[in-house]
Amino acid sequence: xxxxxxxxxxxxxxxxxxxSCTTCGEPVKSATISFGQSMPExxxxxxxxxxxxxxxxxxxxxxxxxxxxxxxxxxARNCGxxxxxxxxxxxxxxxxxxxxxxxxxxxxxxxxVGN
Numbered sequence: 483x484x485x486x487x488x489x490x491x492x493x494x495x496x497x498x499x500x501x502s503c504t505t506c507g508e509p510v511k512s513a514t515i516s517f518g519q520s521m522p523e524x525x526x527x528x529x530x531x532x533x534x535x536x537x538x539x540x541x542x543x544x545x546x547x548x549x550x551x552x553x554x555x556x557x558a559r560n561c562g563x564x565x566x567x568x569x570x571x572x573x574x575x576x577x578x579x580x581x582x583x584x585x586x587x588x589x590x591x592x593x594x595v596g597n
Contacts, residue, residue: 483504530557538565539564541554541575
């Protein structure tokens with residue numbers, strides 16, 4: 483079940499705690515995947531297709547150690563894409579990147595996204 487932020491915020495302000503899902507009764511949480519949970523199949527299939535057909539792959543703020551997502555930059559690179567890694571810390575994929583930027587993400591990308 484999907485809940486929009488205004489609905490969650492309103493319930494939180496009324497009750498002083500995270501609301502429960504109206505369908506299953508479990509706490510509402512952000513759309514994240516926790517360790518041990520499977521990645522959504524449709525999204526993984528789409529990410530794979532995009533990685534295999536992109537011209538440029540940007541890995542931003544990732545340690546690139548959590549698989550299977552960490553495999554997307556390598557997959558893109560192997561399919562001919564240029565790889566740019568923007569991360570304050572080194573990653574195991576730095577040596578295959580076309581460009582590695584060790585700088586604050588906001589400062590690096592701000593001029594390109596209108597900040």
